[in-house]
Amino acid sequence: MRIGELASRAGVSVRSLRYYEQQGLLTSTRSTSGQRHYTDNEIERVAFIQRLFDAGLSSRTIADLLPCVESPSEGTSDAAFERMQQERDRLTRHIADLTDTRDSLDGLLAANRAHRETLPAAAGR
Amino acid sequence: MRIGELASRAGVSVRSLRYYEQQGLLTSTRSTSGQRHYTDNEIERVAFIQRLFDAGLSSRTIADLLPCVESPSEGTSDAAFERMQQERDRLTRHIADLTDTRDSLDGLLAANRAHRETLPAAAGR
DNA sequence: CTAGGATCTGACATCAGTGTCAGGGGAAAC
């Protein structure tokens, strides 16, 4: 498929796909006229890349990890493996932080809710 | 205390504190010479602002929410209350996404680990 | 064959929080 189709199927912009390729996250075969062509495999790959971006990884970090993802059967480098563990741990900490923050919001919401019930006339201002 | 002390006690840069004030997230009393002065309360406030930033809220959103935080005893506006619930829900979804992503990484790590054990000689390359 | 949509490259814009520098004044320690 060409880039437009991959973009719509993976739910990202054409611009982003070109950027991913430039950053070494994605490869494409080129037709003689220079147009990029992809296989269905790339759909999942792009989706995964997006998830890593959403998880706060930089394109550089993702580039470091992807070899480990693509060919877990080969002996991937220790460095990539370590990096992956490191990111996993970072993610765990981040999730814990976010959970704490959400709990704080819940506490505030509860306090506000309680107040609203006792003073319904004040609601809205 | 002056801005430098607040910065070091709250663990943020002086630059950031001035920015927060500019965005309406923080207020300070000014000495006659124009220097900002803060009370101990601001330490916690700044820490909370940081947590919200880390949770992906924009300064605009934080500004919308803070009245609700500072004076839960007053009848805070419905809009702020709704906004807060909305952000809480967004955070919940984000946490779920991150957890999924982390699980994916765990799966990949396990696959790599398994391979490493079967082919110890290939480690490092 | 041709028109219109898709793609190519390259460049510049955006956003938001933060870093950093310059030039001038304040505060506190010696």
Add this chain to the structure above:
DNA sequence: GTTTCCCCTGACACTGATGTCAGATCCTAG
């Protein structure tokens, strides 16, 4: 009082993923 550190404002830089535009080329439907 002088030195040294802190603070003030204002401005510009940065980062990184993405948007957008321009001008050229390609592909496909009519």
